[in-house]
Amino acid sequence: MNSGPSDDIEALITTMARLPGLGPRSARRIVLHLIRKRAGQMAQLASLLAGVAESARECLTCGNVTQSDICPICQDPARANGEICVVTDVADLWALERGRAFKGRYHVLGGSLSALDEIGPEDLRIPQLIARIADEHVTEVILALAATVEGQTTAHYIAEALEPSGVTVTGLAQGVPIGGELDYLDDGTITAALRARRKI
């Protein structure tokens, strides 16, 4: 008879093991850690997860994670400065917010163009970005995308798609290492790259 974790613990480990960056072993370690501290941390984590699962959604305008239909950044009139910073992912938006250098609004693509993975412009909220240019009197679109092949392919696609609108399109310049994912950079590097942005 094999008598490892009980069914509910096994289900918890299996679910955890599917999370990005985790696997069966790290999931087992986390679950055992939580069981040992169960008076507090596990119930707290469960209720935090349940709360966020209930309330979190995508901002209808920019794709940011939020608890209302429109996120606080899109609601804030002080951030309607004519600049939209385009990011791949909400994690990149958070990284830029930590840098505190950008005062405008965001547009979260939700991924990069990829012929291999069959991800086209419609999968990436690019049509919504084009619509915002006119609606929000945008003067500059900053493409804060990764310095990877996919990121730069996406940047060039967007720059071409925005050309008829006459909006200035810039990209993060110095500071983003080749092959570097934005979310891996320290906040100072990301801020410097933003300040030194160049016209594409």
Add this chain to the structure above:
Amino acid sequence: MNSGPSDDIEALITTMARLPGLGPRSARRIVLHLIRKRAGQMAQLASLLAGVAESARECLTCGNVTQSDICPICQDPARANGEICVVTDVADLWALERGRAFKGRYHVLGGSLSALDEIGPEDLRIPQLIARIADEHVTEVILALAATVEGQTTAHYIAEALEPSGVTVTGLAQGVPIGGELDYLDDGTITAALRARRKI
């Protein structure tokens, strides 16, 4: 104005980031992943965590994680074969169960002796182990402890403490690499080490 994650998402990230093997960046990635799949995975994870937080406890006899006062292994009469396998942690017990080679019962120490961390025998359920030798007609105690300094110090302490009882004390022999933690080994190695166990 800095507008990163909302307060409840930030609290979730902070709590996740404290889990073993995680940090702020991996916690952010996991939380965003869960938010994207929120229809399913996040609520499911929350309810699994709440269920385990409610039901999981330590077996009063062996220290295994269980949902009743006494774990299924300690309740199973077929496993009262006179052998007790002493492990550092429940993760090691699970690793041995995956190997399916051990047919007896376990005793989970909950750590290793450490002068530096002021962890003594009373902190490790060693008195409870000594009590079990008489109560359960134990004939062999297998010390399945890590081949680290702390693991071997603990093994020698237990072997000496059990000497008056006359019980045979064995240890995992071949297959456990020097400095190796049990839970990192593949299941075949751990099974081979168990089969080739030697008297200490």
